[in-house]
Each structure stands twice: as C-alpha cells, then as structure tokens.
Amino acid sequence: MVQRIRRRAGRPRGLVLGIGDDCAIYRPSAEEDLLVTTDFVIEDVHFRRTTHRAEDVGWKALARGLSDIAAMGGTPRFCLVSLAVAPWADERWIDGFYRGLLKLARRTRTELAGGDLAHAGKTVCDIVAAGWVPKGKALRRDGAKTGDAIYVSGVLGGSALGLATGRGRAWRRHLRPEPRLALGRILRQSFRPTAAMDISDGLLIDLHRLCLASKCAAELDGDVPVFAGAAIEQALHGGEDYELLFTLPAQVRRPRRISGVPITRIGSMCRGEAGSITIAGERRLPLGYDHFRKP
Amino acid sequence: MVQRIRRRAGRPRGLVLGIGDDCAIYRPSAEEDLLVTTDFVIEDVHFRRTTHRAEDVGWKALARGLSDIAAMGGTPRFCLVSLAVAPWADERWIDGFYRGLLKLARRTRTELAGGDLAHAGKTVCDIVAAGWVPKGKALRRDGAKTGDAIYVSGVLGGSALGLATGRGRAWRRHLRPEPRLALGRILRQSFRPTAAMDISDGLLIDLHRLCLASKCAAELDGDVPVFAGAAIEQALHGGEDYELLFTLPAQVRRPRRISGVPITRIGSMCRGEAGSITIAGERRLPLGYDHFRKP
Structure with a gap:
C-alpha cells in the first residue's frame, strides 16, 4: 500500500527525501520562514461514510491544512498524511481518499512527503501541511488594532447549508472547499493585513479568537455576505x-474582488472587552462549531 | 483548554510562533535540513485505557516521533500534537497526557508548537515531530551495501515481554521507551552508518524494509541481544x-557501547533477493507488528 501511494505521489519537488524513510527531509532556503499546521478529519465528526465519498474526504483533509497556510499568506510545499482506517474502509476507499487528496495536492503544488498508516475503529485522518513565507512576513492573528476595518472573502454559510440539505451547489461547496491560497498571497504582498485567519469553525467564533489574540473587541455593522439560500x-x-x-x-483601499473572490467589509475593531463582538450594538455570543465543546 | 496547554508549553525556543495561530512558524538556519515525521497512537491499537496511564500515552506518542528523528541522526526542534479524545477521557486524562508528553519534551528540548483538538469515538493521537541535521547528513535507510555489518542498539523484545506480562522492568520499558537521540547523533558524527532506521515494528520486518530500500539481502549470523526474560x-x-x-x-571499528547503550553486531548485508533475510542459512519471513496488516 505504501509503495502504491509512493508511486502515485510522484517525484519529490523541493524535498530531499519524501515517502519511505523514518522522516521526510526538507531543505529550506535562507530567506524563508516555514509554516506548519495539523488538522484532523474524523469519521462522524467531519464526515459520514454514507454521505461523503472517499475522494471528498481526501480533498477536504488537505484543504483544511492548506486553508491554514493560505490564512498566513503562505505557499504550500509539502504535506504528510496520517490515515487510520476503520474495518469498513477497503483498499478501494483508501485509493479514492488518496485520489481526492492528490488532485488538490497537484493543483496547489503540494508534495505528499510521508505519513503513517494504521487501523482504528473509525476512520481518522490527520494531515500536516507545510508551506513558506518570506522571513517575518507571515500574516498572524494578533496584530489587529482598534479602528481597523474587518473583511471576509467570499460568501458564508454555504457549507452549513450544504450539510443540512445534502444537495446542489451548497453541498458541493461543503464537500470541496477551495483554500484561498492566491488571495492569501496577494493580501500579504499588496495589502499587508494587520491580522488574518481562516474561517473554519464559524465567523463569530473565529472572529472572537482573532479579537482575543489582538486584545480588541469587534463591532459588526456591515452586511455579512451570505451564500444564496x-x-x-x-x-x-x-x-x-x-x-x-x-x-x-x-x-x-481595496478592490471589490481579489483573485476572483469578492471581499466584503463587515465591521471594525473597537475598544472593549478583548474578544467581545457586537452586531448593531447588541452583544453576541461567539457560537460556532467548536470541536472541543462536549456535544 | 488550548490556553492551559499553551501556558504549560512555555516559551517557544527556535520558533517564531508556537501554539495559538493558524500555523506554527519556524525559522530554519541556512545550514540545516529539516526532518519531519508523523506517528499515530491509537486506543486499543497502541494502548488500552485500562492498563496505560494518560502520562504513559503522552510520553509514548512523543517518543515514537523522536525515535524517527534519532534514527536519522537528528536533533529535535518542535512537535505538533493532534489529539482526538473519546467520551471517557476527561480533563484530568488530557492533563495527564500532556504532562507525560511535556516531560519527555523538556528532557529532549522539543518545543510543543501547536496541534489540533477534537472529539472522537476512541482516543487517537497523531504526533508530528520535527528536527534537524546538518545539510545532507541525515542517516537514511537506502545506503547499505553488500558486505556491510548490521548492528542493533540495546536489547530487543522487552516491550513485547512487558505487553504480555504487564509488570516489572519489561512493562516499564513498554510504557516509557527512550528514543536513542544521543546515539543517533554520535553515529552520524563519528561512525557514518551507510544506513540506519529505528526498530518500531520488530527487528525482522524493519530489517526487511532497510534491505528493500538498500536493494540488498541480509544474513543474520550473530546473536541477537535479547531482553532478560x-x-x-x-x-x-x-x-x-x-x-x-x-x-x-x-x-x-566501533566500541561495545555508545552513550551508555550496548551495540551488537548481528549479521551482514549480502547478495540475494532484495529484502530477503536468512538466519543461519534459513530463509525467514519478515513478521512483525505491521499496523497495516488486517488483524
């Protein structure tokens, strides 16, 4: 199985050594900072075997990691994939998983450099994504200042709608998220955001985290862009x-679209209790999909 | 919970940014190759909640990753810990897990730089360990040549014995493996092994993998050092x-001990079908604990 994945991963690019030894070996250049992130995709938490195809699970596993790289304005370099498969997941499923993952990997020039394979009661994937930014240029979430304008890319709620309905454009959006890599790079190069992060658990809870890190409050006074329906x-x-x-x-000043993605101003950072969010003057609790809240 | 782990992880050393943002940021030096590896520790595969304490699980999770760094002659720099906890694992268990992990992290100067937290049906940990070697100096498993002598460190079978008996020195060895970091570094600096790897799944299956990578066969003619009992x-x-x-x-020539660990010659690389192993002239199947073999 490792041999088959290895063949399909192709030639390492930027890597001294990829799949097949104790560690992957990466030779960084002198001008770069390395970004590393890790994310779970867990059966019955992030996907269901009855509704999500193997290709979709593989795609999403990598997309989650790449979205973190995008949020820092980085360019992906390589990933490692740890996959523990449940008894129901046969070789065809595993093949499909890697097919979906490698499709996104090729499109984003992310090298599959290694990982771990195991059995488990339920299928669990943990992905490591690594990328780079020029030294000291990573977009962090702790630099927002009172008075800064708050922006979001694209439209929100599509994935939640898709999960609820299981069909149409919203469902496809839930299954195949597109990490905003080009947008993240352009923001870093041309607009220098004071803070940035990706919205993975929900706008309010993620904005709450950005506010906490930046020791600010946020006031939403603009229209939040909502996915149709x-x-x-x-x-x-x-x-x-x-x-x-x-x-x-x-x-x-910023354009209405960057790299084809609409950019919307939704509010501004303000004085107040760090992490607090108000919408039209009313205090809102930062609800969201917090994996660590007991169900 | 993330806040608490973060406080306990202490000050990042060698890291531009640790826990709390989208990615960890690491600034490598111009003279180094970065080593990255990832390993699972899964409930009922690698540990049982009834017999393994939380501290032991945390220790072993990191030890597995560091053992891969040691096998390449590397020095650890940082780790990321993805932990999905089962409903039975309360905050006390999670605290214990991190206590054990951070004990080994401090001892080996490995920084906890980030990770992911989630819920799952069974407890699953995936650890990412990152370390470094001087450029081009990593010990790989693909360089062994016909005629090379084969060595192992320490004594073997202790962990298997401990797992079978659940007590005594063998059980402690199973619970708290010591990654051979000092040995790996000294080997790289002073002895330049043609190939090296760690024995995580069993001597024969791991030797089989080393032989496959090096396109050689192996003949074991020396005494394999066996753990007492x-x-x-x-x-x-x-x-x-x-x-x-x-x-x-x-x-x-090599000493009998390196950094306090006995070194034993067990055989030599020879011509023959790549990956094949003979003991005293008899062909042996590379059995071992292969997580990917269906149980």
Missing part, C-alpha cells in the same frame, strides 16, 4: 467555509 | 523497542 445564522455560526477573515487599517 | 521470537518480531538498526562498512 443560506440563513444568516448559518453564515454567522456555520463552520467549514474556509474563507479568509482579515483586518486592514481603515484608510487602506 | 524475553523469548527470541519476541526479540525478532516484537514491536515498540525503539532501538536503532544500522549498517557500517565491515572494516569500521
């Missing part, structure tokens, strides 16, 4: 949209 | 000993 609550609290959330000094 | 089969096929397996050109 989704409810406002799905846009505010639904997870897995993988859009970018970022702040710019108030005077910075 | 263990059977020879436990030493040949038992997993989780985390000793080092390496090859040196026949003429290289």
Whole structure:
C-alpha cells in the first residue's frame, strides 16, 4: 500500500527525501520562514461514510491544512498524511481518499512527503501541511488594532447549508472547499493585513479568537455576505467555509474582488472587552462549531 | 483548554510562533535540513485505557516521533500534537497526557508548537515531530551495501515481554521507551552508518524494509541481544523497542557501547533477493507488528 501511494505521489519537488524513510527531509532556503499546521478529519465528526465519498474526504483533509497556510499568506510545499482506517474502509476507499487528496495536492503544488498508516475503529485522518513565507512576513492573528476595518472573502454559510440539505451547489461547496491560497498571497504582498485567519469553525467564533489574540473587541455593522439560500445564522455560526477573515487599517483601499473572490467589509475593531463582538450594538455570543465543546 | 496547554508549553525556543495561530512558524538556519515525521497512537491499537496511564500515552506518542528523528541522526526542534479524545477521557486524562508528553519534551528540548483538538469515538493521537541535521547528513535507510555489518542498539523484545506480562522492568520499558537521540547523533558524527532506521515494528520486518530500500539481502549470523526474560521470537518480531538498526562498512571499528547503550553486531548485508533475510542459512519471513496488516 505504501509503495502504491509512493508511486502515485510522484517525484519529490523541493524535498530531499519524501515517502519511505523514518522522516521526510526538507531543505529550506535562507530567506524563508516555514509554516506548519495539523488538522484532523474524523469519521462522524467531519464526515459520514454514507454521505461523503472517499475522494471528498481526501480533498477536504488537505484543504483544511492548506486553508491554514493560505490564512498566513503562505505557499504550500509539502504535506504528510496520517490515515487510520476503520474495518469498513477497503483498499478501494483508501485509493479514492488518496485520489481526492492528490488532485488538490497537484493543483496547489503540494508534495505528499510521508505519513503513517494504521487501523482504528473509525476512520481518522490527520494531515500536516507545510508551506513558506518570506522571513517575518507571515500574516498572524494578533496584530489587529482598534479602528481597523474587518473583511471576509467570499460568501458564508454555504457549507452549513450544504450539510443540512445534502444537495446542489451548497453541498458541493461543503464537500470541496477551495483554500484561498492566491488571495492569501496577494493580501500579504499588496495589502499587508494587520491580522488574518481562516474561517473554519464559524465567523463569530473565529472572529472572537482573532479579537482575543489582538486584545480588541469587534463591532459588526456591515452586511455579512451570505451564500444564496443560506440563513444568516448559518453564515454567522456555520463552520467549514474556509474563507479568509482579515483586518486592514481603515484608510487602506481595496478592490471589490481579489483573485476572483469578492471581499466584503463587515465591521471594525473597537475598544472593549478583548474578544467581545457586537452586531448593531447588541452583544453576541461567539457560537460556532467548536470541536472541543462536549456535544 | 488550548490556553492551559499553551501556558504549560512555555516559551517557544527556535520558533517564531508556537501554539495559538493558524500555523506554527519556524525559522530554519541556512545550514540545516529539516526532518519531519508523523506517528499515530491509537486506543486499543497502541494502548488500552485500562492498563496505560494518560502520562504513559503522552510520553509514548512523543517518543515514537523522536525515535524517527534519532534514527536519522537528528536533533529535535518542535512537535505538533493532534489529539482526538473519546467520551471517557476527561480533563484530568488530557492533563495527564500532556504532562507525560511535556516531560519527555523538556528532557529532549522539543518545543510543543501547536496541534489540533477534537472529539472522537476512541482516543487517537497523531504526533508530528520535527528536527534537524546538518545539510545532507541525515542517516537514511537506502545506503547499505553488500558486505556491510548490521548492528542493533540495546536489547530487543522487552516491550513485547512487558505487553504480555504487564509488570516489572519489561512493562516499564513498554510504557516509557527512550528514543536513542544521543546515539543517533554520535553515529552520524563519528561512525557514518551507510544506513540506519529505528526498530518500531520488530527487528525482522524493519530489517526487511532497510534491505528493500538498500536493494540488498541480509544474513543474520550473530546473536541477537535479547531482553532478560524475553523469548527470541519476541526479540525478532516484537514491536515498540525503539532501538536503532544500522549498517557500517565491515572494516569500521566501533566500541561495545555508545552513550551508555550496548551495540551488537548481528549479521551482514549480502547478495540475494532484495529484502530477503536468512538466519543461519534459513530463509525467514519478515513478521512483525505491521499496523497495516488486517488483524
């Protein structure tokens, strides 16, 4: 199985050594900072075997990691994939999983460099994504200042709507999120956001985290862009949209679209209790899909 | 919970940014190759909640990753820990898990730089360990040549014996494996092994993998060092000993101990079908604990 995955992963690019030894070996250049992130995709938490095809699970596993790289303005380099398969997952399923994952990997020039394979009661994937930014240029979430304008990319709530209905454009959006890599890079190079992160658990809870890190409060006074057909609550609290959330000094002008993705101003950072969010003057709890809240 | 882990992880050393953002940021030096590896520790596969304490699970999770770094002659830098906890695992268990992990992390100067937290049906940990070697100096498993002598560190079968008996020195060895980091570094600096890897799944299956990578066969003609009280089969096929397996050109002299660990010559690389292993002239199947073999 390892041999087959290895053949399909192709030639390592930027890697001294990929799949097949104790570690992957990566030779960084002197001008780069390395970004590393890790994310779970777990059966019955992030996907269901009855509704999500193997290809979709593999795609999403990598997309989750790449979305974190995008949020820091980085360019992906390689990934490692740890996959523990449940008894129901046969070789065909595993093949499909890697097919979906490698499709996104090729499109984003992310090398599959290694991982681990095991059996488990339920299928669990943990992905490591690594990328780079020029030294000191990573977009962090702790630099937003009072007065900065708050922006989101794209439209929100599509993934939550798709999960609820299981069909149409919203379902496809839930299954195949597109990490905003080009947008993240352009933001870093041309707009220098004071803070940025991806929206993976829901707008309000992720904005709450950005506010906590930046020791600010947020006031939402603009229209939140909602996916066609989704409810406002799905846009505010639904997870897995993988859009970018970022702040710019108030005077910075920005286009309506960057790299084909609409950019919407939704509010501004303000004084107040760190992490607190108000919408039209009313305090809102940062609900969202928090994997670590007991169900 | 993330806040608590973060406080306990302490100050990042060698890291630009640790826990709390989308990615960890690491600034490598111009003279280094980065080593990255990932390993699962899964409930009812690698540990049982009834017999393994939380501290032991945390320790072993990191030890598995560090053993891979050791096998390449590397020095650890940081780790990321993805932990999905079963409903039975309360905060006390999670605290214990991190206590055990951070004890080994402090001892080996490995920074906890991030990770993921989630819920799952059974507890699953996936650890990412990252370390470094001077450029081009990593010990790989694909360089062994016909005629090279084969060595193992320490004694084998202790972990398998411990798992069978659940008590005494063998059980402690199973619970708290010591990654051979000092040995790996000294081997790289002073003895230049032609190939090296760690023994995590069993001597024969891991030697088989080394032989496959190096396109050689192996003949075992020396005494395999067996843990006191263990059977020879436990030493040949038992997993989780985390000793080092390496090859040196026949003429290289080496001490009986390196960094306090006994070094034993067990055979030599020879011509023959790649991956095949003979003991005293008899062909042996590379049995071992292969997580990917259907149970």
